[in-house]
Amino acid sequence: MKVSKDAARTARRIFRLCTPNGQLNEDHLKQSFAKIIESRPANFRQILHELQRLTRSDVESRIASIESATDLDITERTRIEDNLKRQYSDALTFTYSVDPTLLGGVKMQVGDDVWDGSVKARLEKLTESL
Numbered sequence: 001m002k003v004s005k006d007a008a009r010t011a012r013r014i015f016r017l018c019t020p021n022g023q024l025n026e027d028h029l030k031q032s033f034a035k036i037i038e039s040r041p042a043n044f045r046q047i048l049h050e051l052q053r054l055t056r057s058d059v060e061s062r063i064a065s066i067e068s069a070t071d072l073d074i075t076e077r078t079r080i081e082d083n084l085k086r087q088y089s090d091a092l093t094f095t096y097s098v099d100p101t102l103l104g105g106v107k108m109q110v111g112d113d114v115w116d117g118s119v120k121a122r123l124e125k126l127t128e129s130l
Helices: 005-017 026-039 044-060 074-087 119-129
Strands: 063-068 093-098 106-110 113-116
Touching (some): 026 044, 063 074, 074 106
Parallel strands (some): 063 093
Antiparallel strands (some): 063 106, 106 113
């Protein structure tokens, strides 16, 4: 859906009001959605769409996905968590998974940021350069 500049601006303002101190307040967000649906301002569907996109982006930016070729031990997990919390925030939640196709190393994703330190990625990069 194409969102007009006015609708995007309005959605950003509403979203900022729902995130005092950088933390999303779900009650404020629900009330905002209800009020928008009730009052039906101009471009209300675009505003709702953009507000939903902003919310999804905020939630995804607080999830750190870590993939490794083998199961990581506690010290490795703690080191990764400390580094990512220092770089982003303490509000991160971590999910760990094992993917043997990585061959070695770790692949991490936080929101749109991806770090791929796996052997598989290095081999693919080497293959592309040849």
